[in-house]
Amino acid sequence: MRATRIFQLYARRLAALGLAALAGGAWAAAPALPDSPQAWRAAAQADIEAAVQVTRENHPGARDPHNPRFLANLDAARLHGLALAAKVNDAAGYTAAVEGFNVRIGDGHAGIRARIDKSARPPMRWPGFITVWRGDALYVHSSQAPEVAVGSKLLGCDGRTGEQLVRENVFSFEGRVGEAGQWWSDAPNLFIDTHNPFITLPRRCRFEFQGAVREHTLAWRELDAEARRLWVVSENGDARPVGMFEARKNRAWVSMPTFHPNEEERAAYRALTRDVETNRARWLAFDAVVIDLRKNGGGSSAWSVDFARALWGSERVRQARSAFSGKSEVWWRASPANTEYVFSMAQTLAGQGSEDMAAWARRNAEGMRAALARGDDFHVEKRDPAAAAPDALEATAPFTRPVYVVVPGNCASACLDALDVFTRFPNTTLIGAPSSADSTYMEVRRHPLASNLAVVIVPNKMYVNRGRANGQIYPAAIEVRDVAWSVETLLKTVEADLARRR
Numbered sequence: 480m481r482a483t484r485i486f487q488l489y490a491r492r493l494a495a496l497g498l499a500a501l502a503g504g505a506w507a508a509a510p511a512l513p514d515s516p517q518a519w520r521a522a523a524q525a526d527i528e529a530a531v532q533v534t535r536e537n538h539p540g541a542r543d544p545h546n547p548r549f550l551a552n553l554d555a556a557r558l559h560g561l562a563l564a565a566k567v568n569d570a571a572g573y574t575a576a577v578e579g580f581n582v583r584i585g586d587g588h589a590g591i592r593a594r595i596d597k598s599a600r601p602p603m604r605w606p607g608f609i610t611v612w613r614g615d616a617l618y619v620h621s622s623q624a625p626e627v628a629v630g631s632k633l634l635g636c637d638g639r640t641g642e643q644l645v646r647e648n649v650f651s652f653e654g655r656v657g658e659a660g661q662w663w664s665d666a667p668n669l670f671i672d673t674h675n676p677f678i679t680l681p682r683r684c685r686f687e688f689q690g691a692v693r694e695h696t697l698a699w700r701e702l703d704a705e706a707r708r709l710w711v712v713s714e715n716g717d718a719r720p721v722g723m724f725e726a727r728k729n730r731a732w733v734s735m736p737t738f739h740p741n742e743e744e745r746a747a748y749r750a751l752t753r754d755v756e757t758n759r760a761r762w763l764a765f766d767a768v769v770i771d772l773r774k775n776g777g778g779s780s781a782w783s784v785d786f787a788r789a790l791w792g793s794e795r796v797r798q799a800r801s802a803f804s805g806k807s808e809v810w811w812r813a814s815p816a817n818t819e820y821v822f823s824m825a826q827t828l829a830g831q832g833s834e835d836m837a838a839w840a841r842r843n844a845e846g847m848r849a850a851l852a853r854g855d856d857f858h859v860e861k862r863d864p865a866a867a868a869p870d871a872l873e874a875t876a877p878f879t880r881p882v883y884v885v886v887p888g889n890c891a892s893a894c895l896d897a898l899d900v901f902t903r904f905p906n907t908t909l910i911g912a913p914s915s916a917d918s919t920y921m922e923v924r925r926h927p928l929a930s931n932l933a934v935v936i937v938p939n940k941m942y943v944n945r946g947r948a949n950g951q952i953y954p955a956a957i958e959v960r961d962v963a964w965s966v967e968t969l970l971k972t973v974e975a976d977l978a979r980r981r
Contacts, residue, residue, distance in 0.1 A: 509596050510931035516568035523564035523576045526928050530580070530591045530935045531557045533926050538589060539812040539941040540920055542856040546949075556583035556590075563677060570599040571674035577933060578652040579677070585655055586918045587891060588938045592925070595932060604672035605706050606681075606697040609713045612666040612888070613960040617641050619686070620667075620713040620962050623706075626695045630962055631688040636681035636697075645669050648678045658952055659913035663888025667713065672699055714887070716964035718773035721747035723754065726970050729766040733786070736771075738893040739778030748782050755789035759875065762790070767881045769973055770901065773911075773964065777892030780900075781836070787900045790882075792875045799903035804946035809860040811843055811940045813850035820924045821847060821939060843940075860940075879906055881980070883973050886955055888912040892921070898953045899946065910972055911964070914953040919945060 513519045531553060535541045540549035560580025567576050574593045581590030597603075607624035610617040610633065617633040633641040645666045650656035652675060654665035672680055685694050702710070719734040721744045726732040733751065740748060755762055762768070768790070788796045811817070825840035846858035884901050886909050887894075895917055901907045920938035927934050957976060961968045 510594065512570065512595070512599055512932075519569055519573050520564060520567045522930050522932055523567045523573045524561055526591060526930055526933050527557060527560040527564055527577065527580050529928050529930075530577075530933075533928075533935045533937065534589060537812060537814045537817055537926065537937045538920070539810065539857070539938055540586070540589065540918075542812065543919075543941060545943065546919075552584055553589075556580050559583045566676070568676070570595050571601065572676045573932065574600070574673070575652055575675040575677055582650070582652060582654070586920065587655070587915070588918060588920045588923050588936060590936055591928075591933045592936060593933045601674050603674075603702040604699045605702045605710075606670055606699055608670065609706070609709045610667045610670055611713050611962060612663045613962065614958055617645070617666060617669065618962050621709045624695070624698070626693065627686060628688045631686040634685040634687055634692065636684035637679075641669075644681060648675075648680075652677070655916070658916045658950070659954070660886075660888035660890065660915035660952055663912040664714070664915065671702070671710070714889075715774045716968075717966055718771065719966075720744070721751070723751055726769065726966055727974075729764065730970065730973070731762065731765045731768045732966065732970075733768060733770045735783065735786075735897070736774035737778055738775060738780065738782050738897070740782065748785070752785050752789045755786070763876060763878065763880065765880055767883060767973060767977060769883045769885065769969070770897075771885045771966075771969075772890055772894055772897065773885055773887050775887065775890060775894045775897075777894050779836075780893045780896035783893070783897035784900060787897075791878050791904055795877070796900065796903075800900060803899060803903055804944075806944040807946060808862075808943040809940050810857040810943055811847050811850075811860060812938075813847040813855060813858050815851065816926065817924075817937070817939045818844055818847040818851060881977065882907045883976070884909050884911075885959075885969055886911040886914050886953065888915065890914040890953075891917050895947065895953070902953065908957065908976065909953055909955045910957040910969065910976075911955050911959050913955055913958075916950045916952045917947075919943070919949050 513522050534553060535550075538549075540546055541553070543549055557580070560576055560583070563576035563579045564573075567573050574595060577591040577593055584590050608622035608627045609620045611620045612618075619627055619629050619631040619633075622629050635641050636644055639647075645662070646656060649665055649668050650661075653668065654661040669681070680699065681697060683694060683696050685692055715736075718736050719732070721734055721736065721740065723731055723733045737744060770786075784796065784800075791799075811821070821840055821844035825837045825844055828834075828837035828840055843858065843860055846860070850856075850858040882901065882904070884898065884907060886898070890898070890912075891914065895914060898909070898914065902909065919942040920940075921942065922939040924937050924939060925934040926937045957972060959969060959972050
């Protein structure tokens with residue numbers, strides 16, 4: 480089981496569509512909001528202090544002997560966040576202050592997530608166009624501004640380069656500037672106005688299109704329904720539901736937009752795996768298989784592992800995973816709140832009919848409780864002997880046809896776990912964007928703050944000796960720099976590579 484990765488960009492886009500429950504989880508009643516600038520400042524300061532305390536008491540990093548800088552980063556984040564909080568006047572300022580705090584921690588599985596309804600803030604705005612990052616700059620993906628053509632490259636605004644603007648206006652308050660994939664996922668937020676009081680919006684920008692350079696004065700306006708749609712489409716293109724279809728004759732397109740599936744999606748994953756197993760001759764005859772991870776924000780790695788076992792063979796996958804991460808250990812931070820959460824997770828899994836996963840969670844919760852009784856910081860998960868033991872002799876024919884994996888820039892958590900498995904096989908090629916990265920801290924829960932304005936993100940476990948290093952990304956073997964990512968565009972990239980191989 481892996482944690483669902485919390486991505487600020489994706490959460491904002493869901494919220495822009497009114498899908499707040501998906502963006503932040505199932506919330507209680509809306510919080511009572513502060514009623515003055517002084518109250519907003521006090522709330523921001525109190526919540527940052529409380530988040531630091533919750534993190535110290537529960538986050539594995541606070542006791543991680545392999546990461547001695549974690550607490551120093553947390554202290555630096557506290558000071559930075561409090562400095563911002565001292566200037567807060569409203570909901571937008573509160574949100575910006577806690578996001579500035581998060582950035583200084585530098586871990587997507589730590590920090591604060593505000594849960595303030597969008598009605599408490601001024602409407603988001605845009606300048607009439609949506610941009611995407613394509614490796615070297617921002618490009619216009621869609622436009623309602625006649626002066627700004629689709630496909631135009633941003634050169635800069637107000638005397639600053641596009642890269643400078645992204646660093647100052649975006650990465651000072653969200654994302655991790657050192658990860659290549661975060662540029663693909665977060666840099667486009669340069670042209671989404673959330674009323675952050677700590678930045679200056681671009682006013683006059685220069686664009687290059689078909690060799691000509693033009694300057695354009697931005698006209699910021701409310702982000703209406705069509706703009707919201709374009710914003711979401713710019714990131715996800717035409718990503719499909721869970722399942723497989725033949726995008727071309729003998730080209731299997733496998734959509735995996737989530738590893739945190741609902742009941743319908745779980746059924747679709749099981750049907751997909753059964754199809755690979757029962758119609759293996761058909762799969763072996765495909766010219767190529769494309770695994771599409773667009774929209775995937777993490778969840779449980781079990782879904783990608785099950786598919787990999789069906790495609791490449793259970794014993795081959797076991798051997799590949801053992802060679803990659805056979806020395807990995809899982810350490811669970813044994814705090815009272817973490818332990819209670821893992822017990823509740825076991826109940827939830829049992830209610831979903833996942834008895835094996837429920838038993839796994841229950842074993843670790845009991846181990847955490849025993850560690851607490853001993854005064855130990857961690858419960859070290861016992862390795863499952865069955866996972867290291869060879870399966871029955873592999874009976875399936877090896878799958879050697881080309882496999883292409885479409886990687887979005889925000890691929891992290893269980894999405895990266897999928898890449899850990901898929902890339903063990905030499906017939907796999909990553910296309911699209913470089914991925915994001917993970918720390919070694921996983922299995923998050925949301926710890927509510929007394930203000931009810933935000934929650935603290937708390938991982939419950941950490942990996943030691945993981946095959947993939949802390950902060951390691953997966954670069955794309957073939958970056959797809961087309962402005963629009965559609966099945967058709969991505970398929971052209973696949974077919975060009977297939978033609979090159981012949």
